[in-house]
Amino acid sequence: MQPYPVPAQSVEISEEIKKSRFxxxxxPTPGVEAAKAFIQQVKSQHPSAxxxxxxxxxxxPSDSQQLGFSDDGEPAxxxxxxxxxxxMGSGIGEITAVVVRYYGGIKLGTGGLVRAYGNGVQLALAQLSVIExxxxxxxLLRCDYAQISMVETLLQQVGGSIVQSEYGAAVDLRLALPAYEAAEIANRLFNLSRGSLVLQPV
Structure with missing residues (x-):
């Protein structure tokens, strides 16, 4: 999986369109549960909308299993x-957008609604800063004590980390590595250690 942008913070904007307030x-919502919790939070903050x-x-952004949407009573x-x-057009992941509408008594029509909801999100996205x-x-990796510093140096170079370590006759490490470079990192480790260090997928 390639790196992708995620929101660095929350954004809120408000606009009035034909007496309705949007x-x-x-x-930022990493995971479906976080997304649903945020939606509920907004509903409780705006109960009269x-x-x-x-x-x-x-x-x-490429994971179609983690998408969801609702018209919440607006025309389908x-x-x-x-x-x-x-x-989806923004290419940003781990993000939820909620648009709250306080109805002002004037119907916008289907085209007007599509524009109002889409444009509001577009304006908010323009103000959003992202991180990667x-x-x-x-x-999992088993190595000798003498190889620890070599492993740590490589991890620093590639943006990996040691999640867990157990010190016995040898050292058993649980490593977190950038997924899109894992195969290349495994090759480097194998070559650096002259074939003695082999990564095992968890």
Missing amino acids: ITLLQ RHHCWAFVAGA GTAGKPILGQL RVPQTEF
């Missing part, structure tokens, strides 16, 4: 899908 909120429409990309396809379309998420994969 509040767009973006939130007519609609709480939302969409999320709860994992990597006028809210959740435009919100999700903006999120590097997906990690875990491996």
Whole structure:
């Protein structure tokens, strides 16, 4: 899995369209549970709003298993899908958007709703700063005490880390490595150790 951008912070913007107030909120949400918890939180903060429409990309942007959206009572396809379309178009992962609508008495029509919900998210995304998420994969490694410093040096170079270590006759390590470079790192380790160090997938 390649690295991908995720939100560095939350964003909230508000606009009025034909007397209806639209509040767009973006939130970092790593995972579907976090996304659903944020949606519930917004609903409890705006109990008198007519609609709480939302969409999320709860994992990597390429992971279609972690997508969700809802029109929350608006005509089908006028809210959740435009919100999700903006999120997917941004290429950002681990993000949820909720658009709260306080109805002002004037109907916007389907085209007007699609624009209102989509544009609100687009404006909020323009204000969002992101950081890079590097997906990690875990491996087991057994090495001699004399090889520890070589392993630690390599981990520093590639952005990996030691998750767990057990010191016995040899040293058993659980390592977290950038997933997209794992095969290359395994080769480097094998070559550096003249074939004595082999990563085992967890």
